[in-house]
Amino acid sequence: MDKIAVLVPCYNEGKTIEKVVTDFKRVLPEAVIYVYDNNSTDGTAEIAAKAGAVVRHEYYQGKGNVIRRMFQEVDAECYLMVDGDDTYPAESAREMADKVLERNVDMVVGDRLSSTYFEENKRPFHNFGNSIVRWGINTFFKNDIKDIMTGYRAFSYRFVKTFPVLSKGFEIETEMSIHAIDKNMFVENVVIDYRDRPEGSVSKLNTYSDGIKVIGTIVRLFQTYRPLAFFGTVAAILMVLAIGFFIPVWITYADTGMVPNFPTLIVCGFVALASIQSFFAGLILQTMYRKNRQDFEMQLHDCYARKLEAEKKN
Structure with a gap:
């Protein structure tokens, strides 16, 4: 069992993955960096391996499918999940990991919305959608998670091994948040600085189709849990x-x-x-x-x- 496992789901992040791996190795030298490649065609896997990451593959397309594979295969005391697009600062990783290891927190949420997200993110519908989803989840499920859809989180062993991954795509973050609320998991927020993707790095999110999927997930989980x-x-x-x-x-x-x-x-x-x-x-x-x-x-x-x-x- 690893002490800290950094999990990086990737799809065509060749421009940024080397920096992400290098940054997290510097901040968390004792951690094992796992990069799970999801059918990338730009050499993401090769670049990550050269940077020192343990590279594995998930051939079933979709972020939810990648996270299912990661959670099944990796055993660690603390899991740190981060996107491979270099939008999340590695400098916050130590604080997030310590909350899991020292305070027994089950899920640490990297809160973008309380810092620089609305200034850095150039897609206004994404900003509006994040705010709506946060309001909806916290209203329907009576909680105060600051950023429902962030891709930067830390987890305990018991969260990872008891979380049923049902979503296939980007709505997986919403599912994680609701699972933590419903199962009375210990959740804390850590405010992080967010930076937009560097030039040449393209987002895989579709504002409208992924937004509809997220709303559908909220309704489905509200029906299931309430x-x-x-x-x-x-x-x-x-x-x-x-x-x-x-x-x-x-x-x-x-x-x-x-x-x-x-x-x-x-x-x-x-x-x-x-x-x-x-x-x-x-x-x-x-x-x-x-x-x-x-x-x-x-x-x-x-x-x-x-x-x-x-x-x-x-």
Whole structure:
């Protein structure tokens, strides 16, 4: 088991990867630098190997797929994940790693949004999207993570080995944040300086398609982790619609004793039934969710036991 493992997912970062590896080797000389190449065509893997990194490959395209591979293959007391585009300063790595190693923090978030991100990033829709996502996650899940989508994070062994990677692409950061909140992990923020990509380095993010994926991920995870709130909201909306359409029918019946809009009455009944079904579906799923939380706590005990066994072998 490594003491500190620096994990660098890469796709065509040949212009910057050498500097990233060199910087982190300088700041964290005891760390092992792992570069996971995701089908790069610009020599990223070769450049990283020459710079002294341990180079591995993930051939299934997508950042989420790369992170799944990294988390499965690498064992360490502290994991530091950083993008290979040289937008995150290595100088913050020591502080982030120390929080994991000395304070038992499960996830340290490299907070760009509280420092230079909005000045350095030249894509206004990215700035707006980051703010919206941060507000949405912290509102729906009752937390105060300062930067939901940052690619600069430090993790504990138990976070990495209990995190189910479901997303395939860049929405993986959102999934990490929600997992940490939901599983009551110890999360801290470290303000970092952000710098935009150097000239010639191209972002792989698509503002609109990736933004839609992130929003879809938030909705999906809200349904998964807060089922009663999600289906309860759906139930309330359906019941309001049913009552809204039923009132005119009832007024007409009260005045004339007749129901001329009989199809509307039938639809109101079905919508009301759908509302009741949605509410009870939320109750059932909430019970299942609580059982999953209990199982997860037992999984944490098993994870800790495996860590102790690995440390004894070392």
